[in-house]
Amino acid sequence: MPEPHPSLQNCNILFVDDDRQILELVQQFLLHRGIHVTITPAASEALQMVAETPYDVVFSDLMMPEMDGLELLKAIKATRSNTEVVIVTGHGSIETAIQALKLGGYDYLQKPINFDRLTILLERIWENKRLKEENVFIKERLKDRYKYDELVGISPRMQQVYEIIDRISMGAPTVLIQGESGTGKELVANVIHRNSQRRHKPFIPVNCGAISEHLLESELFGHIKGAFSGAIRDTVGLFKAADGGTLFLDEIAEIPPSLQVKLLRALQEQRIRRVGDVSELPVNVRVIAATNKILEDEIESQRFRKDLYYRLNVIAIHMPALREIKEDVPFLIHHFIRRFSRKNANRVLNVSQEAMDILIKYQWPGNVRELENVIERAYALCVGDTIAPADLPPEIQNFGETLSVGETNFNLKDNEIRLIRKALQRTQGNKAETARLLGINLSTVYRKMDKYGIQSPA
Numbered sequence: 001m002p003e004p005h006p007s008l009q010n011c012n013i014l015f016v017d018d019d020r021q022i023l024e025l026v027q028q029f030l031l032h033r034g035i036h037v038t039i040t041p042a043a044s045e046a047l048q049m050v051a052e053t054p055y056d057v058v059f060s061d062l063m064m065p066e067m068d069g070l071e072l073l074k075a076i077k078a079t080r081s082n083t084e085v086v087i088v089t090g091h092g093s094i095e096t097a098i099q100a101l102k103l104g105g106y107d108y109l110q111k112p113i114n115f116d117r118l119t120i121l122l123e124r125i126w127e128n129k130r131l132k133e134e135n136v137f138i139k140e141r142l143k144d145r146y147k148y149d150e151l152v153g154i155s156p157r158m159q160q161v162y163e164i165i166d167r168i169s170m171g172a173p174t175v176l177i178q179g180e181s182g183t184g185k186e187l188v189a190n191v192i193h194r195n196s197q198r199r200h201k202p203f204i205p206v207n208c209g210a211i212s213e214h215l216l217e218s219e220l221f222g223h224i225k226g227a228f229s230g231a232i233r234d235t236v237g238l239f240k241a242a243d244g245g246t247l248f249l250d251e252i253a254e255i256p257p258s259l260q261v262k263l264l265r266a267l268q269e270q271r272i273r274r275v276g277d278v279s280e281l282p283v284n285v286r287v288i289a290a291t292n293k294i295l296e297d298e299i300e301s302q303r304f305r306k307d308l309y310y311r312l313n314v315i316a317i318h319m320p321a322l323r324e325i326k327e328d329v330p331f332l333i334h335h336f337i338r339r340f341s342r343k344n345a346n347r348v349l350n351v352s353q354e355a356m357d358i359l360i361k362y363q364w365p366g367n368v369r370e371l372e373n374v375i376e377r378a379y380a381l382c383v384g385d386t387i388a389p390a391d392l393p394p395e396i397q398n399f400g401e402t403l404s405v406g407e408t409n410f411n412l413k414d415n416e417i418r419l420i421r422k423a424l425q426r427t428q429g430n431k432a433e434t435a436r437l438l439g440i441n442l443s444t445v446y447r448k449m450d451k452y453g454i455q456s457p458a
């Protein structure tokens with residue numbers, strides 16, 4: 001006896017035939033192989049069952065008193081297009097078979113039933129179904145890949161970010177987001193909140209760098225009346241305001257040392273003490289912190305407490321600089337154009353190949369924020385329906401030109417000197433940044449500056 005596909009045990013099968021003997025035979029045969037089958041002698045009952053259960057496959061006799069197999073097939077396909085139907089017939093005529101297939105039937109089986117053929121048919125249906133589902137699944141995943149909520153990007157670096165957000169969506173661990181200015185740290189914090197179970201509670205952003213030390217404490221934790229001059233009434237802080245939700249502590253590196261201790265305590269205990277108060281209040285707040293500084297450096301220079309860093313860095317997200325994920329540039333551009341077009345009577349613009357090349361080559365010191373601004377400007381300036389190089393800011397156009405169009409001097413050494421000078425200018429003499437822009441080692445930058453006698457601008 002041939003062994004069936006092991007996963008056929010999960011296949012949901014219905015067999016309809018007015019001949020009870022056949023039903024019992026089929027049931028015995030399949031049960032013997034560990035495959036469960038539901039049986040019924042009445043077509044009307046079969047329809048009822050199909051409405052209630054998403055069968056993977058229905059076998060139906062052709063000649064039945066209430067309703068013939070083809071009618072049943074039609075009715076099943078109308079309600080459950082994913083259910084495969086096989087017509088079983090003792091009066092095997094080619095015409096009936098063709099008609100069954102035309103009506104969306106999967107195949108037909110002749111009586112007396114050949115059980116090997118029945119098994120093979122089942123296996124084929126089951127395997128096809130699995131492949132179909134896998135395909136849909138892969139397409140679903142691919143569809144999501146260039147975008148996660150408002151976050152756009154197909155690069156592996158962005159995929160990693162999506163994966164982390166996905167993974168932490170069921171819990172509420174503290175997150176530390178690091179990355180250069182304009183890389184989307186605040187957007188990520190927003191997306192984390194929106195995709196967490198706290199999404200119906202507040203998301204409260206605080207810029208720790210924009211508030212003085214004294215004010216920041218009362219801003220975060222609140223104060224009681226008379227705590228300091230000007231404290232004319234009790235005030236709840238942002239921690240309390242974010243209760244049940246998320247507090248986004250932006251520019252966390254700017255938080256003064258005295259407050260770092262209090263923040264650590266609040267995070268550890270989930271309790272806060274208002275300025276001037278003697279007792280503590282319980283809070284339930286998820287904290288997401290962000291900084292464009294390298295926090296590890298801040299710790300080394302003792303400006304940031306290591307214990308607070310560990311408490312915040314439960315989940316670490318590093319946002320890539322745009323120059324590291326150039327493959328995302330076209331996706332971001334189209335994303336921004338679509339967004340602007342929604343505000344502008346759906347005027348959708350294309351981007352010329354030349355303009356696109358320039359935008360991809362540019363190094364984007366201001367990252368996605370700079371790209372967004374450049375596209376907004378181009379969108380406003382563009383008179384036709386295609387953004388051209390002329391719609392881009394001059395420094396970006398020139399950046400493109402020196403590297404591609406309009407080139408007249410092909411002398412490698414001249415161009416090398418010019419590019420090093422340019423990179424130094426752009427980075428205001430920052431050698432490490434210059435090395436990164438040029439894609440060479442720091443020591444090579446020094447060696448070449450020495451060799452060509454290039455002076456640093458700053």
Ligand SMILES: Nc1ncnc2c1ncn2[C@@H]1O[C@H](COP(=O)(O)OP(=O)(O)OP(=O)(O)O)[C@@H](O)[C@H]1O
Pocket residue numbers: 150151152153179180181182183184185186187188291292332335368369372
């Ligand atoms: N991957 C992305 N997809 C779509 N938009 C993005 C992406 N990254 C950034 N942006 C957009 O770029 C702009 C800057 O992002 P955001 O303010 O989050 O940066 P940031 O890292 O917080 O910068 P800063 O350190 O200067 O505060 C926002 O308008 C944001 O919506």
Ligand SMILES: [Mg+2]
Pocket residue numbers: 185186250
């Ligand atoms: Mg920000």
